[in-house]
Every structure is written in C-alpha cells, then in structure tokens.
Amino acid sequence: MNADLHSLTGAYALDALTSVECEAFERHLATCSGCRDELEGFQLTTARLGGAAQLRPPTHLRSRLMADVAQSPQERPSAITQLRRPRFTSKTRWLSIAAAVLVVTSGSLGVNAYSNAQRANDLSVTASATAAVLNSADAELVRGEVTGGGSGSLVVSRDREEAVVFTTGLDQPAAGTTYQIWAIGEQGAQSRGLLSPGDGGDAGKVVSWPTEATTFGMTIEPAGGSDQPTTDPVLLLDVPA
Amino acid sequence: MVDPSQRGTGRLTLVPDASIDAASASADDLLSRAARGDEAAFGSLYDLTSSKVFGLVRRVVRDPAHAEEVTQEVYLQVWRQAGRFDRAKGSAVSWVLTVAHRRAVDRVRSTQAAADRDVRAAERDVVPPHDQVAETVELRLEAERVRRCLDGLTEIQRESVTLAYYQGLTYVEVGSVLSIPLGTVKTRMRDGLIRLRDCMGVSA
Numbered sequence: 001m002n003a004d005l006h007s008l009t010g011a012y013a014l015d016a017l018t019s020v021e022c023e024a025f026e027r028h029l030a031t032c033s034g035c036r037d038e039l040e041g042f043q044l045t046t047a048r049l050g051g052a053a054q055l056r057p058p059t060h061l062r063s064r065l066m067a068d069v070a071q072s073p074q075e076r077p078s079a080i081t082q083l084r085r086p087r088f089t090s091k092t093r094w095l096s097i098a099a100a101v102l103v104v105t106s107g108s109l110g111v112n113a114y115s116n117a118q119r120a121n122d123l124s125v126t127a128s129a130t131a132a133v134l135n136s137a138d139a140e141l142v143r144g145e146v147t148g149g150g151s152g153s154l155v156v157s158r159d160r161e162e163a164v165v166f167t168t169g170l171d172q173p174a175a176g177t178t179y180q181i182w183a184i185g186e187q188g189a190q191s192r193g194l195l196s197p198g199d200g201g202d203a204g205k206v207v208s209w210p211t212e213a214t215t216f217g218m219t220i221e222p223a224g225g226s227d228q229p230t231t232d233p234v235l236l237l238d239v240p241a
Numbered sequence: 242m243v244d245p246s247q248r249g250t251g252r253l254t255l256v257p258d259a260s261i262d263a264a265s266a267s268a269d270d271l272l273s274r275a276a277r278g279d280e281a282a283f284g285s286l287y288d289l290t291s292s293k294v295f296g297l298v299r300r301v302v303r304d305p306a307h308a309e310e311v312t313q314e315v316y317l318q319v320w321r322q323a324g325r326f327d328r329a330k331g332s333a334v335s336w337v338l339t340v341a342h343r344r345a346v347d348r349v350r351s352t353q354a355a356a357d358r359d360v361r362a363a364e365r366d367v368v369p370p371h372d373q374v375a376e377t378v379e380l381r382l383e384a385e386r387v388r389r390c391l392d393g394l395t396e397i398q399r400e401s402v403t404l405a406y407y408q409g410l411t412y413v414e415v416g417s418v419l420s421i422p423l424g425t426v427k428t429r430m431r432d433g434l435i436r437l438r439d440c441m442g443v444s445a
Contacts, residue, residue, distance in 0.1 A: 007424075007427050007428060007431055008427060008431075009431055009434075010427065010428075010429075010430035010431030010432070010433065010434045010435075011405070011412045011426070011427050011430045011431070013434060014402060014405040014406050014430055014434070015342055015343050015346040015405070015406075015409070016405035016410065016411050016412040016415065016430060017411065017412065018411055018413065040330055040331050041438050041443055042434045042438065043331060043335050043336075043339050044331060044332065044335045044438070044443040045434055045437050045438040045441060045443050046335075046338070046339070046342065046406060046434070047332070047334060047335035047338040047339070048383075048386075048387055048437075048441050048443070049387060049402075049406055049407075049437075050293065050296075050297040050338045050341070050342055050406070051293040051296075051297070051334065051338060051383070052380075052383055052384045052386075052387040052388075053296045053297065053300055053384065054292040054293050054295075054296040054380055055292060055295050055296035055299055056291075056292050056295070057291050057292070057294075057295035057309065057312055058309065061291075061295075061309055061312060061313060062284070062287060062288075062291070064313065065287065065313055065316050065317070066280070066284055066287075068313070068317055069280055069283060069316075069317070069320050070280065072317060072320060072321060073321070074276070074278060074320065074321055074322075074323065074324065075321050075322050075324055075325070222413075223413060223423060224411065224412075224413040224423075
C-alpha cells in the first residue's frame with residue numbers, strides 16, 4: 001500500500017489526482033520524508049514547465065489585487081503548526097473494544113483468519129489513531145450488512161469529530177471501480193475517502209466526521225472516486241445524534 | 242537532440258540559468274517580507290512573478306477572463322498564506338507556481354465537462370499558443386531548454402506529463418485519452434518527472 005502511495009508523487013505534483021486521492025496522499029506525505037524530498041524536486045521541475053510560457057497580465061489586475069490585499073487579513077503562522085495528531089498510550093482499553101468490535105463485525109463467521117500474533121502486529125500500526133476514537137467517552141457503534149456481501153461497522157466520536165470504519169468480508173470491487181465512503185447530512189454527501197476491502201479490517205480506517213452528519217454511506221464508484229455518490233449505496237447506517 | 246559531450250556524468254544537465262537563480266533569490270526575500278505584512282514587498286513579488294503565473298494560468302484555463310480571475314485568486318491566496326512558505330523547502334517562485342497550477346486546474350475541472358477536456362486533449366497541443374510565445378531571447382532560451390528536456394522523454398511519459406500539467410487532466414482522464422492502464426499512467430508521470438528533473442539540473 002505504501003509502495004502504491006509512493007508512486008503517486010508524480011501525479012500529485014502534476015495536480016492529476018482526484019480530490020479524494022489527493023487528501024489520502026497528503027496524509028501519507030505527512031509521514032513520508034522520502035516522498036516530501038521527491039516532491040520538492042518535482043515542484044521545482046513543474047515550476048520550470050509552468051514558467052516557460054510567460055504572458056504579461058493586464059495592468060488593471062495589479063491595482064485591483066493591491067486594493068484587495070489591503071483589505072485581506074493574513075493567516076497567522078501558528079495555525080498551521082497544530083496538525084499533529086494526539087497520541088494515545090493506553091492500548092489495553094482499545095484492544096478490548098477492538099476485540100468486541102471484531103466479534104460484531106465478524107458476525108456469524110466466528111473464526112478470524114489472522115493469528116493473534118499477526119493481528120497484534122497489525123493493530124499496533126494504526127492503534128493510536130483508532131484508539132483515540134474508540135477510547136473517547138462518547139464513542140457509539142453502528143453496524144449493518146453490505147449489499148453484495150460482507151458487513152461494515154462504524155464507531156463515531158462526535159466529541160473528536162472522528163469515526164473509525166471496520167469492514168469484513170467485502171468483495172473485491174469490479175475492475176475499474178472502488179468502494180467510496182461518505183458522511184451524509186444537511187450539507188449533502190461529503191466524501192470520506194476510498195476504501196479497499198483490506199482497509200477497514202482489524203485496524204479500522206480513521207476518518208474525520210463532520211458534526212452535522214447523520215448517516216454513513218458506502219457506494220461503488222469509478223476508479224479514483226467521485227465528487228458525489230453516483231450509484232445506490234451498498235451500505236447505509238444511521239448515526240446516533 | 243542532446244549534446245553527447247554532456248553525457249558521462251550519469252545525469253544530463255543543461256546550462257543553469259543564472260538569471261532565474263538571481264530572480265528566485267530575491268523572490269524568496271520578497272515573499273518572506275510579505276509574510277510579515279509588507280504590502281510593498283508583495284507588490285514587487287507580483288511584478289517579478291505575475292507573467293509566469295498569468296502565462297501558466299492562461300495556458301491551463303484558456304479563457305482570458307477566467308485566467309484573470311484565477312490569477313487574482315492565486316495572489317490573494319499567496320498573500321494570506323505567505324506564512325506557510327518555508328525557505329528551506331523550496332523557492333518562492335516554485336511555491337507561487339504550485340499554488341497557481343492547483344487553482345487553474347480546480348477552475349478547469351469545475352467549469353468544463355470532462356468530455357470537453359477530452360476533446361481538447363485530443364488536439365494534443367504541446368506547443369504554446371501563439372500569443373504566449375516568448376518575446377525575449379531570455380525567455381526563448383528557457384522555453385527551448387524545457388522543450389529539449391520534454392523531447393528527451395518517451396512519448397508516453399511526455400504525453401502523460403503534458404496532458405496533466407498543461408491541460409489539467411486527471412491521471413484517470415489521461416489513461417482514457419491515451420488508452421493505457423491507470424497504474425502505467427501514474428508510473429509514467431513519476432518517471433517522466435524524474436527524467437525532466439535530472440535534465441533540468443534541478444536540485445531540491
């Protein structure tokens with residue numbers, strides 16, 4: 001999965017990713033210094049592509065811009081240094097909740113394919129982000145069957161404005177399509193990213209959850225995802241207020 | 242295509258452009274000053290970079306009125322977010338052009354149906370439109386360097402890079418226009434940029 005994300009550096013530098021993948025890649029970028037280094041070189045390169053065809057803008061543009069600038073407040077630099085996600089250390093409570101969630105998501109399957117050791121290893125990777133949601137006092141669990149096979153669960157923390165998606169037994173989507181998940185509310189459907197059948201497994205997939213959203217949805221979309229759902233949902237879950 | 246005497250270092254490097262280096266050094270200063278609220282420095286940054294920004298935006302969005310609006314949005318964003326620029330991580334010119342390209346592409350994608358852009362893409366005009374042909378020797382040389390580096394790519398690399406960068410196509414659309422698998426498009430974009438980067442002598 002990481003190798004796949006690494007290969008997106010070029011498409012990202014060319015602004016050729018869909019908005020959904022763009023968000024996923026930016027999250028990856030925050031943790032991959034090799035990607036950031038490569039991207040810097042690529043952006044200097046695309047700047048040369050862009051700078052080669054120069055054209056003087058009309059002069060009225062400058063005066064209009066400078067008038068606007070005089071009215072426009074600047075972003076305070078401190079606002080951008082707060083991107084770090086809080087780290088949680090108490091894994092015990094999360095592991096017991098995760099075990100409970102697994103029982104629920106595995107449903108009648110009962111048997112889990114992973115050995116315990118392997119699962120513990122997988123869990124530790126995303127444990128801190130997932131645990132942060134599962135450990136929150138207001139966490140709520142909803143669950144449903146997926147049309148076409150498998151099931152999905154969602155743990156929502158409204159305090160944290162985050163949710164964790166767990167899925168089990170999902171079919172591989174047909175070639176050229178992908179699962180995409182949505183937070184749905186008065187604002188309509190907002191994409192929460194793409195989901196591969198493996199993604200929402202034991203470790204869960206953490207997504208941001210807008211406070212106004214009342215429904216979780218999953219659809220099958222063309223590869224790369226869509227800006228809005230284009231097919232009937234294969235899973236719809238009402239989220240407790 | 243490429244002077245054979247430049248081979249042998251493992252990297253094909255064209256002659257560095259001293260004037261661009263000097264201009265970007267002062268652009269870095271101007272942007273850093275703009276980040277502290279210096280409107281005059283911001284005005285000078287505009288004077289130094291606006292032909293590049295407008296040229297790029299116009300090329301991607303085509304429509305002159307849209308190009309003006311997008312250019313205005315680009316510089317307002319640069320003004321508001323100037324504090325995000327990190328000198329250690331790149332040049333101000335590159336940063337401003339990155340903002341400009343993203344905005345131009347957003348505009349194209351929101352105003353034109355994909356099918357419409359496919360038609361434009363089919364025209365495959367890699368050559369800049371006539372009104373954008375550089376008027377000074379300096380610019381002609383830079384355009385020539387870029388063209389030579391593009392010529393050094395394989396056809397699929399070149400088309401993947403230029404359809405995305407100059408026409409604003411997503412990699413999915415590029416794959417459909419060129420009839421090649423999506424995984425191949427992503428890979429060609431990346432290795433195409435690696436080859437361009439090395440040809441241009443860019444060091445991050």
